[in-house]
Amino acid sequence: MNVNLNIYAFPLKMALLVFPFVALIIALPLLIVQYRRYGSFLAWRAVVLYSFIYYLITAYFLVILPLPDPAAVAKLVSPRYNLIPFNALRNFLDYTVFRIGDPSTWLAALKQPWFIQPAFNVVLTLPFGVYLRYYFKRPLWQIAGMGFLLSLFFELTQLSGLYGIYPRPYRMFDVDDLILNTTGAFLGGVIAPVLMRAFPTRDAMDERSVAKGQRVTWTRRLVAFILDNGLVWPLVAGVLDLALRLLGLANSSWQPVAVWVVALAVVHVLMPLLLHGATLGMLVVRLAIVTVDEAPANVWRLALRAGLLYLVTLQSWRGFLWAFTEIYSYDHQSQSNYILLVGFGVVAAFTILNFIWNLVMRHHRFFYDVWAGTKLVARPAKK
Structure with a gap:
């Protein structure tokens, strides 16, 4: 099992390029809702929401990119899914140099693909848990549940061959990924209070928004x-003008002023x-x-x-x-x-x-x- 970390650079670059356009579409309605709720606009709130959207875009791209050639995918004979839990742990114990009784093997084992890949799946959803705890103020049990649902969305995206675009999955649906992603989101929720000390709390943002509003x-x-x-004014004027035309008064000299x-x-x-x-x-x-x-x-x-x-x-x-x-x-x-x-x-x-x-x-x-x-x-x- 070889893990090429360079493959993650492409999704990150794609997210950076696509982010301003997608963020404008997604974040603007969210900011409008926040404005309608508090009556004001805070720059830090915009930073939090924009960065959250950027994270979600990046995570999604990491799941689906790089896109392979459909012809190559059609020839794949690899397993489509793994439903055996903790298979990643067994692979780590079987295929790495890790020996629990030999501390000299511990660091070396952490550098091997059988550890890096599962660790990546934990890190992937770690920010998700932080955002849910920090800004959305979700309890840990909800963070774990939402982390599971996010992971399930990712895995089903892979299992569907990117929603039927590919003839078969080009990445395997793995129950271990569900476990690891859920764990990552939960851990993000656990460490969020420590990180929150360095930034304005959600309550402080809300109080400032209300005061500013x-x-x-x-x-x-x-x-x-x-x-x-x-x-609004041109729209109303246009409707009135149309009504006058339907009534046969379109040529009246007083029409523009009246409208x-x-x-x-x-x-x-x-x-x-x-x-x-x-x-x-x-x-x-x-x-x-x-x-x-x-x-x-x-x-x-x-x-x-x-x-x-x-x-x-x-x-x-x-x-x-x-x-x-x-x-x-x-x-x-x-x-x-x-x-x-x-x-x-x-x-x-x-x-x-x-x-x-x-x-x-x-x-x-x-x-x-x-x-x-x-x-x-x-x-x-x-x-």
Whole structure:
């Protein structure tokens, strides 16, 4: 029995290459769930979850790679499975130089393939037990059970010939692997408390997440704004436009304005009324609009807030850019254009100064919230 350790380098390299793409698919939903639960995002939590996914990918690649040629697999006559437990121990005692009464043979035996291969199967699932104990806070009996299930998944993957891709197994299903993998996961759970002393505990992460989740940060505001105005608002406007077309009103001159204003009312007034103060974007990042005394905001406050922000602020910026372009790009230097430029410019300048003032003073309450008697608050984290 020869063990070529170089064969493990290829799966590790493959995991390193594939990890960023697979991790993005798998870890992002997990991070969103964690954010929804605690109302904030911790870098260390992301590191733990990403590294856990990387470990699982690497372990899986170590089980299935390198992939052999199907024609070569079809010619194999080796056993498909071994159901005799502790066969690895018997092989170690029979085929290594190990003699229990001769200590000089102990170290030499540890360097032989009959020890390295079983030891690898223990080490393979050792991190699994550590993660389950450290982050997922599983007791030892559950860690052993989950370690067994993970090992069974690996072994069945091998027994199925990689889910039927190969005509027969190219690696043997071995009951000893189940025992060793389960042992590795259990040992990982045993040593986890020692390793946990060097890192923030799960409870400490949760407490920090909850505390951080009470703050209405710029990031949460920006994400909610992008979701509401870059996704939800255009979607609602598109549905309304389609409805008008089906009613035969597609050519009406007032259609674009009507669609825009009604969509605004749906997204920023109706939805917060139905969702306890939150637009869909705010719902994602756990924010809500309330009154100054934190009572539910009524329809008039929501309408005034949305009007000041989207009908006054954004339209003043848009009008200023339009007038500026008319005067200096198209040379339409009429008196009315200059009046519009100054008028829109004053409103736009006020909104920008208000933004800068809040940014410096950290009030986080802009003029539209002040005049509407509202404010943004963070929703409490789910327990």
